[in-house]
Amino acid sequence: MTTLRTATRNWFFPPTALGRVAAMRFLAGVFLMVEWWAYMPYIFMHRFVPEELYQPLMIGRLLPIPAPNYWIVTGTLIVILASALPMMFGYKPRLFGWILLAAYMEWMIIANSYGKVDHASFGFMMLLAMLPLMPEAKWGDTETLSERVGWGFNLVQIAVVFTYFLSAFAKFRYGGFGWVNSGTLTWALLRRGTDLSSWMLDYPWMLRASQWGIVIFELLTPIVLFVGKWKKIQYAIVAFFFCFHITVFAAVTISFLPHVFALSCFLPLERINPRDLARKARNRLRRNGAVPPAQSKGAETKEEAELAS
Template identity: 65%
Template structure:
Protein backbone atom coordinates (compact mmCIF):
# COMPACT_ATOMS: atom_id res chain seq x y z
CA UNK A 1 0.00 0.00 0.00
CA UNK A 2 1.58 3.28 -1.11
CA UNK A 3 1.67 6.17 1.32
CA UNK A 4 -0.23 9.31 0.39
CA UNK A 5 1.69 12.51 -0.27
CA UNK A 6 1.88 14.95 2.61
CA UNK A 7 -0.49 17.43 0.93
CA UNK A 8 -3.16 14.75 0.47
CA UNK A 9 -2.82 13.62 4.08
CA UNK A 10 -3.16 17.20 5.30
CA UNK A 11 -6.22 17.75 3.10
CA UNK A 12 -7.80 14.52 4.32
CA UNK A 13 -7.20 15.53 7.93
CA UNK A 14 -8.52 19.06 7.49
CA UNK A 15 -11.69 17.99 5.68
CA UNK A 16 -12.44 14.87 7.68
CA UNK A 17 -16.25 14.41 7.58
CA UNK A 18 -18.23 15.15 10.72
CA UNK A 19 -21.82 14.16 11.47
CA UNK A 20 -24.43 16.90 11.15
CA UNK A 21 -25.81 16.11 14.59
CA UNK A 22 -22.81 17.89 16.10
CA UNK A 23 -23.85 21.10 14.32
CA UNK A 24 -27.28 21.08 15.97
CA UNK A 25 -25.72 20.51 19.38
CA UNK A 26 -23.17 23.30 18.97
CA UNK A 27 -25.83 25.75 17.78
CA UNK A 28 -27.84 25.04 20.90
CA UNK A 29 -24.81 25.39 23.20
CA UNK A 30 -23.73 28.64 21.54
CA UNK A 31 -27.21 30.18 21.79
CA UNK A 32 -27.64 29.03 25.39
CA UNK A 33 -24.30 30.55 26.38
CA UNK A 34 -25.26 33.92 24.90
CA UNK A 35 -28.13 34.08 27.39
CA UNK A 36 -25.85 32.94 30.22
CA UNK A 37 -23.26 35.51 29.12
CA UNK A 38 -25.69 38.40 29.31
CA UNK A 39 -27.45 37.36 32.50
CA UNK A 40 -24.63 35.87 34.62
CA UNK A 41 -21.19 35.61 33.03
CA UNK A 42 -20.56 39.21 31.93
CA UNK A 43 -23.60 41.28 32.98
CA UNK A 44 -21.40 44.36 33.44
CA UNK A 45 -21.29 44.89 29.66
CA UNK A 46 -24.82 46.29 29.74
CA UNK A 47 -23.58 48.94 32.17
CA UNK A 48 -21.57 50.52 29.34
CA UNK A 49 -24.78 52.17 28.14
CA UNK A 50 -24.18 54.75 30.89
CA UNK A 51 -20.43 55.25 30.24
CA UNK A 52 -19.45 58.60 28.62
CA UNK A 53 -18.29 58.34 25.03
CA UNK A 54 -15.01 60.07 25.91
CA UNK A 55 -13.85 56.90 27.69
CA UNK A 56 -14.38 54.73 24.61
CA UNK A 57 -11.06 53.51 23.18
CA UNK A 58 -12.01 51.18 20.32
CA UNK A 59 -10.07 48.03 19.61
CA UNK A 60 -7.81 47.94 16.57
CA UNK A 61 -10.40 46.29 14.31
CA UNK A 62 -12.98 48.91 15.33
CA UNK A 63 -10.51 51.64 14.38
CA UNK A 64 -9.76 50.29 10.90
CA UNK A 65 -13.40 49.41 10.11
CA UNK A 66 -15.57 52.55 10.30
CA UNK A 67 -18.76 50.64 11.05
CA UNK A 68 -18.62 50.63 14.86
CA UNK A 69 -20.18 53.80 16.32
CA UNK A 70 -19.38 55.12 19.78
CA UNK A 71 -21.60 53.12 22.17
CA UNK A 72 -24.50 54.97 23.73
CA UNK A 73 -27.67 53.84 25.49
CA UNK A 74 -29.54 52.99 22.28
CA UNK A 75 -26.64 51.13 20.65
CA UNK A 76 -25.83 49.01 23.71
CA UNK A 77 -29.43 48.07 24.48
CA UNK A 78 -30.32 47.57 20.82
CA UNK A 79 -27.33 45.27 20.23
CA UNK A 80 -28.31 43.15 23.21
CA UNK A 81 -31.96 42.90 22.13
CA UNK A 82 -31.01 41.84 18.60
CA UNK A 83 -28.47 39.34 19.95
CA UNK A 84 -30.88 37.67 22.36
CA UNK A 85 -33.78 37.65 19.90
CA UNK A 86 -31.74 36.05 17.09
CA UNK A 87 -30.10 33.46 19.35
CA UNK A 88 -33.41 31.71 20.12
CA UNK A 89 -34.30 30.55 16.59
CA UNK A 90 -30.64 29.70 15.98
CA UNK A 91 -30.66 27.45 19.06
CA UNK A 92 -33.63 25.49 17.75
CA UNK A 93 -32.41 25.30 14.15
CA UNK A 94 -34.98 27.68 12.67
CA UNK A 95 -33.45 29.46 9.66
CA UNK A 96 -30.05 28.82 11.29
CA UNK A 97 -27.99 30.49 8.58
CA UNK A 98 -29.95 33.76 8.61
CA UNK A 99 -30.14 34.05 12.38
CA UNK A 100 -26.63 32.64 12.75
CA UNK A 101 -25.18 35.56 10.78
CA UNK A 102 -27.23 38.02 12.82
CA UNK A 103 -25.96 36.45 16.05
CA UNK A 104 -22.34 36.48 14.84
CA UNK A 105 -22.47 40.16 13.82
CA UNK A 106 -24.35 41.25 16.96
CA UNK A 107 -22.05 39.34 19.30
CA UNK A 108 -19.00 40.79 17.56
CA UNK A 109 -20.38 44.29 18.19
CA UNK A 110 -21.17 43.23 21.77
CA UNK A 111 -17.49 42.30 22.26
CA UNK A 112 -16.36 45.62 20.77
CA UNK A 113 -18.59 47.35 23.33
CA UNK A 114 -17.22 45.17 26.12
CA UNK A 115 -13.50 45.27 25.35
CA UNK A 116 -13.00 48.91 24.31
CA UNK A 117 -12.67 50.29 27.83
CA UNK A 118 -9.34 48.77 28.90
CA UNK A 119 -10.14 45.10 29.55
CA UNK A 120 -9.59 42.56 26.74
CA UNK A 121 -10.32 38.85 27.28
CA UNK A 122 -8.62 36.17 25.22
CA UNK A 123 -11.07 33.48 26.31
CA UNK A 124 -13.68 34.59 23.75
CA UNK A 125 -11.51 33.99 20.66
CA UNK A 126 -12.59 30.41 19.98
CA UNK A 127 -16.23 31.24 20.68
CA UNK A 128 -16.20 34.11 18.17
CA UNK A 129 -14.75 31.80 15.52
CA UNK A 130 -17.51 29.30 16.30
CA UNK A 131 -20.24 31.92 15.87
CA UNK A 132 -18.90 33.01 12.47
CA UNK A 133 -18.58 29.42 11.20
CA UNK A 134 -21.92 28.02 12.37
CA UNK A 135 -23.90 30.07 9.76
CA UNK A 136 -21.83 28.47 6.98
CA UNK A 137 -22.96 24.99 8.02
CA UNK A 138 -26.14 23.29 6.77
CA UNK A 139 -29.34 22.83 8.70
CA UNK A 140 -29.03 19.89 11.07
CA UNK A 141 -30.99 17.92 13.63
CA UNK A 142 -30.02 16.43 16.96
CA UNK A 143 -28.65 12.89 16.91
CA UNK A 144 -27.97 12.78 13.16
CA UNK A 145 -24.97 10.46 12.85
CA UNK A 146 -25.81 9.19 9.38
CA UNK A 147 -25.27 12.34 7.32
CA UNK A 148 -21.62 13.41 7.22
CA UNK A 149 -20.15 16.62 5.82
CA UNK A 150 -16.59 17.56 4.92
CA UNK A 151 -17.59 21.22 5.11
CA UNK A 152 -18.65 20.75 8.74
CA UNK A 153 -15.37 18.98 9.45
CA UNK A 154 -13.47 21.91 7.97
CA UNK A 155 -15.44 24.41 10.06
CA UNK A 156 -14.99 22.59 13.34
CA UNK A 157 -11.30 22.11 12.62
CA UNK A 158 -10.98 25.89 12.34
CA UNK A 159 -12.74 26.28 15.69
CA UNK A 160 -10.44 23.69 17.24
CA UNK A 161 -7.40 25.53 15.88
CA UNK A 162 -8.74 28.74 17.44
CA UNK A 163 -9.18 26.96 20.78
CA UNK A 164 -5.64 25.60 20.69
CA UNK A 165 -4.19 28.96 19.61
CA UNK A 166 -5.77 30.47 22.72
CA UNK A 167 -3.66 28.13 24.84
CA UNK A 168 -0.45 28.25 22.81
CA UNK A 169 -0.28 32.02 22.38
CA UNK A 170 -1.20 32.55 26.03
CA UNK A 171 2.04 30.74 26.92
CA UNK A 172 3.89 32.70 24.25
CA UNK A 173 2.59 35.99 25.71
CA UNK A 174 3.63 34.95 29.23
CA UNK A 175 7.18 34.30 28.07
CA UNK A 176 7.31 37.33 25.76
CA UNK A 177 6.07 39.93 28.24
CA UNK A 178 6.84 38.32 31.58
CA UNK A 179 9.96 36.41 30.61
CA UNK A 180 10.97 33.25 32.37
CA UNK A 181 10.36 35.08 35.63
CA UNK A 182 6.67 34.39 35.03
CA UNK A 183 7.27 30.74 35.90
CA UNK A 184 10.10 31.31 38.39
CA UNK A 185 8.56 34.07 40.50
CA UNK A 186 5.51 34.36 42.77
CA UNK A 187 2.89 34.72 40.01
CA UNK A 188 0.41 32.23 41.46
CA UNK A 189 1.13 33.41 45.00
CA UNK A 190 0.06 36.93 44.00
CA UNK A 191 -3.03 35.55 42.22
CA UNK A 192 -4.14 33.56 45.26
CA UNK A 193 -3.52 36.48 47.64
CA UNK A 194 -5.58 38.70 45.35
CA UNK A 195 -8.48 36.37 44.55
CA UNK A 196 -7.87 33.01 46.21
CA UNK A 197 -10.62 30.72 47.55
CA UNK A 198 -10.93 28.20 50.33
CA UNK A 199 -9.67 25.58 47.88
CA UNK A 200 -6.38 27.37 47.16
CA UNK A 201 -5.30 29.54 50.11
CA UNK A 202 -3.63 26.56 51.80
CA UNK A 203 -1.16 26.49 48.88
CA UNK A 204 0.41 29.71 50.19
CA UNK A 205 2.26 27.54 52.71
CA UNK A 206 3.88 25.59 49.85
CA UNK A 207 5.48 28.12 47.47
CA UNK A 208 7.44 25.39 45.69
CA UNK A 209 4.16 23.75 44.72
CA UNK A 210 2.86 27.02 43.28
CA UNK A 211 6.02 27.48 41.26
CA UNK A 212 5.69 23.92 39.98
CA UNK A 213 2.09 24.68 38.94
CA UNK A 214 3.34 27.70 36.95
CA UNK A 215 5.77 25.51 35.00
CA UNK A 216 3.05 22.92 34.51
CA UNK A 217 0.61 25.54 33.21
CA UNK A 218 3.02 26.91 30.62
CA UNK A 219 4.10 23.42 29.61
CA UNK A 220 0.47 22.36 29.16
CA UNK A 221 -0.27 25.41 27.01
CA UNK A 222 2.77 24.89 24.81
CA UNK A 223 1.95 21.20 24.30
CA UNK A 224 -1.78 21.73 23.70
CA UNK A 225 -1.48 21.49 19.85
CA UNK A 226 -0.76 17.77 20.29
CA UNK A 227 -4.50 17.12 20.62
CA UNK A 228 -5.03 18.16 16.99
CA UNK A 229 -2.90 15.28 15.72
CA UNK A 230 -4.03 12.45 18.01
CA UNK A 231 -5.73 9.79 15.90
CA UNK A 232 -7.08 7.59 18.71
CA UNK A 233 -10.49 8.99 19.63
CA UNK A 234 -10.44 7.83 23.25
CA UNK A 235 -7.06 9.45 23.80
CA UNK A 236 -8.25 12.68 22.17
CA UNK A 237 -11.38 12.77 24.32
CA UNK A 238 -9.20 12.11 27.37
CA UNK A 239 -7.00 15.10 26.52
CA UNK A 240 -10.06 17.31 26.05
CA UNK A 241 -11.40 16.08 29.40
CA UNK A 242 -8.07 17.16 30.92
CA UNK A 243 -8.58 20.63 29.39
CA UNK A 244 -11.98 20.88 31.08
CA UNK A 245 -10.51 19.65 34.37
CA UNK A 246 -7.78 22.28 34.10
CA UNK A 247 -10.33 25.07 33.76
CA UNK A 248 -12.37 23.70 36.64
CA UNK A 249 -9.24 23.69 38.81
CA UNK A 250 -8.39 27.29 37.84
CA UNK A 251 -11.93 28.41 38.65
CA UNK A 252 -11.90 26.72 42.05
CA UNK A 253 -8.46 28.19 42.81
CA UNK A 254 -8.77 31.83 41.67
CA UNK A 255 -12.33 32.09 40.29
CA UNK A 256 -11.21 32.76 36.72
CA UNK A 257 -13.68 31.20 34.29
CA UNK A 258 -13.21 30.39 30.61
CA UNK A 259 -16.80 29.38 29.96
CA UNK A 260 -17.06 30.64 26.33
CA UNK A 261 -13.77 28.92 25.54
CA UNK A 262 -15.14 25.69 27.02
CA UNK A 263 -18.29 25.99 24.89
CA UNK A 264 -16.17 26.28 21.74
CA UNK A 265 -14.01 23.37 22.88
CA UNK A 266 -17.09 21.12 22.90
CA UNK A 267 -16.74 20.78 19.12
CA UNK A 268 -13.98 18.23 19.85
CA UNK A 269 -16.57 15.91 21.38
CA UNK A 270 -18.98 13.48 19.61
CA UNK A 271 -22.09 15.49 20.46
CA UNK A 272 -23.90 13.91 17.52
CA UNK A 273 -24.54 10.92 19.80
CA UNK A 274 -26.91 13.03 21.90
CA UNK A 275 -30.57 13.07 20.91
CA UNK A 276 -32.77 14.85 23.50
CA UNK A 277 -35.98 13.28 22.16
CA UNK A 278 -34.50 9.81 22.48
CA UNK A 279 -33.28 10.58 26.00
CA UNK A 280 -36.75 11.77 27.03
CA UNK A 281 -38.36 8.71 25.47
CA UNK A 282 -36.02 6.33 27.29
CA UNK A 283 -36.05 8.18 30.62
CA UNK A 284 -38.69 5.86 32.24
CA UNK A 285 -36.57 2.82 31.32
CA UNK A 286 -33.35 4.25 32.75
CA UNK A 287 -33.64 2.96 36.37
CA UNK A 288 -34.36 -0.58 35.15
CA UNK A 289 -31.45 -0.51 32.69
CA UNK A 290 -29.06 0.73 35.40
CA UNK A 291 -30.28 -1.97 37.78
CA UNK A 292 -29.80 -4.73 35.19
CA UNK A 293 -26.27 -3.51 34.38
CA UNK A 294 -25.34 -3.48 38.06
CA UNK A 295 -26.75 -6.97 38.52
CA UNK A 296 -24.84 -8.23 35.50
CA UNK A 297 -21.63 -6.68 36.81
CA UNK A 298 -22.10 -8.30 40.24
CA UNK A 299 -23.07 -11.65 38.78
CA UNK A 300 -26.63 -11.51 40.16
CA UNK A 301 -29.20 -13.08 37.82
CA UNK A 302 -31.95 -10.61 37.09
CA UNK A 303 -35.65 -11.47 36.90
CA UNK A 304 -36.66 -13.12 33.67
CA UNK A 305 -38.85 -11.01 31.48
CA UNK A 306 -42.18 -12.34 30.24
CA UNK A 307 -41.11 -12.43 26.60
CA UNK A 308 -38.02 -14.48 27.53
CA UNK A 309 -40.24 -17.04 29.30
CA UNK A 310 -42.51 -17.30 26.28
CA UNK A 311 -39.57 -17.95 23.98
CA UNK A 312 -38.07 -20.69 26.17
CA UNK A 313 -38.51 -24.19 24.69
CA UNK A 314 -40.68 -26.67 26.58
CA UNK A 315 -38.82 -29.67 28.02
CA UNK A 316 -39.26 -32.92 26.09
CA UNK A 317 -40.87 -35.83 27.89
Protein backbone atom coordinates in the same frame (compact mmCIF):
# COMPACT_ATOMS: atom_id res chain seq x y z
CA MET B 1 3.01 12.41 -2.44
CA THR B 2 -0.54 11.09 -2.97
CA THR B 3 -0.55 9.60 0.52
CA LEU B 4 0.60 12.88 2.03
CA ARG B 5 -2.05 14.79 0.07
CA THR B 6 -4.75 12.39 1.25
CA ALA B 7 -3.60 12.60 4.86
CA THR B 8 -3.54 16.39 4.68
CA ARG B 9 -7.05 16.51 3.24
CA ASN B 10 -8.35 14.09 5.86
CA TRP B 11 -6.85 16.31 8.57
CA PHE B 12 -8.28 19.56 7.23
CA PHE B 13 -11.60 18.12 6.04
CA PRO B 14 -12.49 15.21 8.34
CA PRO B 15 -16.02 13.96 7.54
CA THR B 16 -18.12 14.95 10.56
CA ALA B 17 -21.72 14.11 11.40
CA LEU B 18 -24.33 16.86 11.02
CA GLY B 19 -25.74 16.04 14.44
CA ARG B 20 -22.76 17.80 16.01
CA VAL B 21 -23.76 21.02 14.24
CA ALA B 22 -27.22 20.98 15.84
CA ALA B 23 -25.70 20.33 19.25
CA MET B 24 -23.13 23.12 18.95
CA ARG B 25 -25.75 25.60 17.74
CA PHE B 26 -27.81 24.80 20.80
CA LEU B 27 -24.84 25.08 23.17
CA ALA B 28 -23.80 28.39 21.63
CA GLY B 29 -27.31 29.71 22.17
CA VAL B 30 -27.34 28.50 25.77
CA PHE B 31 -24.14 30.39 26.52
CA LEU B 32 -25.43 33.59 24.94
CA MET B 33 -28.60 33.37 27.00
CA VAL B 34 -26.63 33.39 30.26
CA GLU B 35 -23.52 35.40 29.35
CA TRP B 36 -24.97 38.90 29.59
CA TRP B 37 -26.40 38.53 33.11
CA ALA B 38 -24.37 35.73 34.75
CA TYR B 39 -20.93 35.47 33.13
CA MET B 40 -20.04 39.00 31.94
CA PRO B 41 -22.78 41.35 33.20
CA TYR B 42 -20.33 44.27 33.08
CA ILE B 43 -20.73 44.41 29.28
CA PHE B 44 -24.36 45.40 29.61
CA MET B 45 -23.38 47.97 32.26
CA HIS B 46 -21.35 49.80 29.60
CA ARG B 47 -24.59 51.44 28.51
CA PHE B 48 -24.08 53.81 31.46
CA VAL B 49 -20.36 54.49 30.83
CA PRO B 50 -19.47 57.96 29.44
CA GLU B 51 -18.54 57.86 25.77
CA GLU B 52 -15.26 59.68 26.54
CA LEU B 53 -13.89 56.50 28.13
CA TYR B 54 -14.40 54.46 24.96
CA GLN B 55 -11.04 53.36 23.48
CA PRO B 56 -12.01 51.18 20.52
CA LEU B 57 -10.01 48.23 19.32
CA MET B 58 -8.44 48.46 15.87
CA ILE B 59 -11.54 47.01 14.22
CA GLY B 60 -13.61 49.61 16.02
CA ARG B 61 -11.35 52.33 14.63
CA LEU B 62 -11.40 50.98 11.08
CA LEU B 63 -15.16 50.50 10.88
CA PRO B 64 -17.58 53.42 11.24
CA ILE B 65 -18.90 52.15 14.57
CA PRO B 66 -20.24 54.84 16.92
CA ALA B 67 -19.24 54.95 20.57
CA PRO B 68 -21.50 52.77 22.74
CA ASN B 69 -24.37 54.49 24.49
CA TYR B 70 -27.50 53.27 26.23
CA TRP B 71 -29.41 52.45 23.05
CA ILE B 72 -26.50 50.89 21.14
CA VAL B 73 -25.61 48.52 23.99
CA THR B 74 -29.23 47.62 24.69
CA GLY B 75 -30.06 47.19 21.01
CA THR B 76 -27.02 44.98 20.44
CA LEU B 77 -28.06 42.70 23.28
CA ILE B 78 -31.62 42.47 21.98
CA VAL B 79 -30.37 41.47 18.51
CA ILE B 80 -28.07 38.83 20.04
CA LEU B 81 -30.84 37.22 22.06
CA ALA B 82 -33.45 37.51 19.29
CA SER B 83 -31.18 35.83 16.73
CA ALA B 84 -29.69 33.22 19.07
CA LEU B 85 -33.07 31.76 20.03
CA PRO B 86 -34.19 30.61 16.54
CA MET B 87 -30.66 29.54 15.62
CA MET B 88 -30.29 27.26 18.64
CA PHE B 89 -33.58 25.50 17.82
CA GLY B 90 -32.76 25.07 14.13
CA TYR B 91 -35.09 27.68 12.56
CA LYS B 92 -33.27 29.29 9.62
CA PRO B 93 -29.98 28.77 11.46
CA ARG B 94 -27.79 30.15 8.70
CA LEU B 95 -29.70 33.44 8.35
CA PHE B 96 -29.92 34.04 12.08
CA GLY B 97 -26.35 32.79 12.48
CA TRP B 98 -25.02 35.62 10.31
CA ILE B 99 -27.11 38.19 12.19
CA LEU B 100 -25.87 36.79 15.48
CA LEU B 101 -22.24 36.90 14.36
CA ALA B 102 -22.47 40.59 13.39
CA ALA B 103 -24.20 41.53 16.65
CA TYR B 104 -21.79 39.52 18.80
CA MET B 105 -18.78 41.12 17.12
CA GLU B 106 -20.16 44.51 18.16
CA TRP B 107 -20.79 43.07 21.65
CA MET B 108 -17.14 42.04 21.91
CA ILE B 109 -15.96 45.44 20.67
CA ILE B 110 -18.03 47.02 23.43
CA ALA B 111 -16.62 44.57 25.98
CA ASN B 112 -12.95 45.03 25.09
CA SER B 113 -12.68 48.75 24.34
CA TYR B 114 -12.27 50.05 27.86
CA GLY B 115 -8.70 49.07 28.67
CA LYS B 116 -9.06 45.31 29.18
CA VAL B 117 -8.96 42.71 26.39
CA ASP B 118 -9.96 39.13 27.16
CA HIS B 119 -8.82 36.14 25.16
CA ALA B 120 -11.35 33.64 26.50
CA SER B 121 -13.87 34.46 23.74
CA PHE B 122 -11.58 33.91 20.75
CA GLY B 123 -12.56 30.27 20.18
CA PHE B 124 -16.23 31.06 20.75
CA MET B 125 -16.05 33.87 18.18
CA MET B 126 -14.61 31.41 15.69
CA LEU B 127 -17.45 29.01 16.48
CA LEU B 128 -20.05 31.70 15.75
CA ALA B 129 -18.23 32.50 12.50
CA MET B 130 -18.30 28.86 11.36
CA LEU B 131 -21.88 27.93 12.30
CA PRO B 132 -23.55 30.04 9.54
CA LEU B 133 -21.38 28.27 6.96
CA MET B 134 -22.68 24.87 7.99
CA PRO B 135 -25.84 23.25 6.61
CA GLU B 136 -29.06 22.75 8.50
CA ALA B 137 -28.84 19.82 10.87
CA LYS B 138 -30.90 17.72 13.25
CA TRP B 139 -30.05 16.33 16.66
CA GLY B 140 -28.78 12.77 16.63
CA ASP B 141 -27.88 12.67 12.93
CA THR B 142 -24.84 10.40 12.97
CA GLU B 143 -25.32 9.08 9.43
CA THR B 144 -24.95 12.23 7.33
CA LEU B 145 -21.28 13.19 7.12
CA SER B 146 -19.92 16.45 5.74
CA GLU B 147 -16.39 17.58 4.99
CA ARG B 148 -17.57 21.20 5.22
CA VAL B 149 -18.65 20.57 8.80
CA GLY B 150 -15.33 18.89 9.58
CA TRP B 151 -13.42 21.82 8.11
CA GLY B 152 -15.44 24.34 10.13
CA PHE B 153 -15.03 22.54 13.43
CA ASN B 154 -11.36 21.98 12.65
CA LEU B 155 -10.88 25.75 12.46
CA VAL B 156 -12.68 26.17 15.77
CA GLN B 157 -10.44 23.53 17.33
CA ILE B 158 -7.33 25.27 16.02
CA ALA B 159 -8.57 28.58 17.48
CA VAL B 160 -9.24 26.92 20.84
CA VAL B 161 -5.83 25.26 20.95
CA PHE B 162 -3.92 28.36 19.92
CA THR B 163 -5.69 30.31 22.64
CA TYR B 164 -3.64 28.15 25.01
CA PHE B 165 -0.45 28.12 22.95
CA LEU B 166 -0.34 31.86 22.29
CA SER B 167 -1.14 32.50 25.94
CA ALA B 168 2.14 30.81 26.85
CA PHE B 169 3.88 32.84 24.14
CA ALA B 170 2.45 36.06 25.61
CA LYS B 171 3.65 35.11 29.10
CA PHE B 172 7.24 34.87 27.88
CA ARG B 173 6.89 37.89 25.60
CA TYR B 174 5.80 40.26 28.35
CA GLY B 175 7.02 38.55 31.53
CA GLY B 176 9.94 36.46 30.40
CA PHE B 177 11.06 33.71 32.77
CA GLY B 178 9.92 35.96 35.59
CA TRP B 179 6.37 34.73 34.98
CA VAL B 180 7.27 31.16 35.90
CA ASN B 181 9.99 31.90 38.48
CA SER B 182 8.37 34.72 40.44
CA GLY B 183 5.28 35.03 42.64
CA THR B 184 2.69 35.21 39.86
CA LEU B 185 0.31 32.70 41.42
CA THR B 186 1.05 34.02 44.91
CA TRP B 187 -0.21 37.43 43.82
CA ALA B 188 -3.24 35.80 42.16
CA LEU B 189 -4.12 33.84 45.30
CA LEU B 190 -3.74 36.90 47.51
CA ARG B 191 -6.20 38.76 45.29
CA ARG B 192 -8.63 36.00 44.27
CA GLY B 193 -7.79 32.93 46.32
CA THR B 194 -10.52 30.66 47.68
CA ASP B 195 -10.75 28.27 50.62
CA LEU B 196 -9.73 25.51 48.23
CA SER B 197 -6.48 27.20 47.20
CA SER B 198 -5.33 29.65 49.89
CA TRP B 199 -3.47 26.91 51.76
CA MET B 200 -0.99 26.79 48.87
CA LEU B 201 0.42 30.16 50.02
CA ASP B 202 2.32 28.23 52.68
CA TYR B 203 4.13 26.24 49.98
CA PRO B 204 5.84 28.64 47.54
CA TRP B 205 7.63 25.81 45.78
CA MET B 206 4.27 24.29 44.86
CA LEU B 207 3.08 27.56 43.33
CA ARG B 208 6.24 27.92 41.28
CA ALA B 209 5.94 24.33 40.08
CA SER B 210 2.33 25.06 39.13
CA GLN B 211 3.46 28.06 37.07
CA TRP B 212 5.88 25.88 35.13
CA GLY B 213 3.20 23.22 34.77
CA ILE B 214 0.71 25.72 33.33
CA VAL B 215 3.16 26.96 30.70
CA ILE B 216 4.27 23.45 29.73
CA PHE B 217 0.62 22.41 29.47
CA GLU B 218 -0.20 25.38 27.21
CA LEU B 219 2.79 24.71 24.94
CA LEU B 220 1.83 21.05 24.54
CA THR B 221 -1.86 21.62 23.75
CA PRO B 222 -1.41 21.41 19.92
CA ILE B 223 -0.93 17.66 20.41
CA VAL B 224 -4.71 17.27 20.65
CA LEU B 225 -5.05 18.35 17.01
CA PHE B 226 -2.95 15.45 15.73
CA VAL B 227 -4.41 12.51 17.62
CA GLY B 228 -7.78 12.50 15.85
CA LYS B 229 -7.25 8.90 14.72
CA TRP B 230 -7.06 7.81 18.34
CA LYS B 231 -10.35 9.17 19.62
CA LYS B 232 -10.01 7.83 23.15
CA ILE B 233 -6.71 9.65 23.54
CA GLN B 234 -8.16 12.83 22.09
CA TYR B 235 -11.20 12.68 24.38
CA ALA B 236 -8.93 12.07 27.37
CA ILE B 237 -6.89 15.17 26.50
CA VAL B 238 -10.06 17.24 26.09
CA ALA B 239 -11.29 15.94 29.45
CA PHE B 240 -8.02 17.15 30.95
CA PHE B 241 -8.67 20.59 29.42
CA PHE B 242 -12.06 20.68 31.14
CA CYS B 243 -10.51 19.62 34.45
CA PHE B 244 -7.87 22.32 34.07
CA HIS B 245 -10.52 25.03 33.77
CA ILE B 246 -12.50 23.63 36.70
CA THR B 247 -9.33 23.72 38.80
CA VAL B 248 -8.51 27.29 37.78
CA PHE B 249 -12.02 28.43 38.66
CA ALA B 250 -11.93 26.62 41.99
CA ALA B 251 -8.54 28.17 42.81
CA VAL B 252 -8.85 31.80 41.67
CA THR B 253 -12.46 32.10 40.41
CA ILE B 254 -11.30 32.86 36.85
CA SER B 255 -13.67 31.35 34.32
CA PHE B 256 -13.12 30.66 30.62
CA LEU B 257 -16.73 29.71 29.97
CA PRO B 258 -17.00 30.75 26.28
CA HIS B 259 -13.73 28.94 25.61
CA VAL B 260 -15.08 25.81 27.31
CA PHE B 261 -18.25 25.92 25.18
CA ALA B 262 -16.12 26.15 22.02
CA LEU B 263 -13.95 23.31 23.32
CA SER B 264 -17.03 21.07 23.23
CA CYS B 265 -16.76 20.79 19.43
CA PHE B 266 -14.08 18.12 19.99
CA LEU B 267 -16.71 15.83 21.51
CA PRO B 268 -19.03 13.40 19.63
CA LEU B 269 -22.15 15.40 20.46
CA GLU B 270 -23.89 13.98 17.39
CA ARG B 271 -24.65 10.89 19.49
CA ILE B 272 -27.03 12.93 21.65
CA ASN B 273 -30.67 12.92 20.62
CA PRO B 274 -32.97 14.74 23.08
CA ARG B 275 -36.05 12.95 21.74
CA ASP B 276 -34.51 9.56 22.35
CA LEU B 277 -33.41 10.61 25.83
CA ALA B 278 -36.89 11.92 26.64
CA ARG B 279 -38.52 8.74 25.27
CA LYS B 280 -36.24 6.50 27.33
CA ALA B 281 -36.82 8.59 30.46
CA ARG B 282 -40.59 8.47 29.95
CA ASN B 283 -40.57 4.71 29.43
CA ARG B 284 -38.40 4.23 32.49
CA LEU B 285 -40.88 6.21 34.54
CA ARG B 286 -43.72 4.08 33.15
CA ARG B 287 -41.93 0.88 34.11
CA ASN B 288 -41.47 2.23 37.62
CA GLY B 289 -45.13 3.26 37.79
CA ALA B 290 -44.35 6.97 38.13
CA VAL B 291 -46.39 7.81 35.03
CA PRO B 292 -49.70 5.94 34.64
CA PRO B 293 -50.37 4.68 31.10
CA ALA B 294 -53.54 6.79 30.96
CA GLN B 295 -51.47 9.96 31.08
CA SER B 296 -49.44 9.10 28.00
CA LYS B 297 -50.15 11.08 24.86
CA GLY B 298 -51.71 8.93 22.15
CA ALA B 299 -50.95 5.34 21.40
CA GLU B 300 -47.47 3.99 21.95
CA THR B 301 -45.31 3.28 18.97
CA LYS B 302 -44.03 -0.23 18.48
CA GLU B 303 -40.61 0.81 19.66
CA GLU B 304 -41.97 2.46 22.82
CA ALA B 305 -44.09 -0.57 23.59
CA GLU B 306 -41.08 -2.84 23.32
CA LEU B 307 -39.05 -0.57 25.59
CA ALA B 308 -41.88 -0.38 28.11
CA SER B 309 -42.40 -4.14 28.21
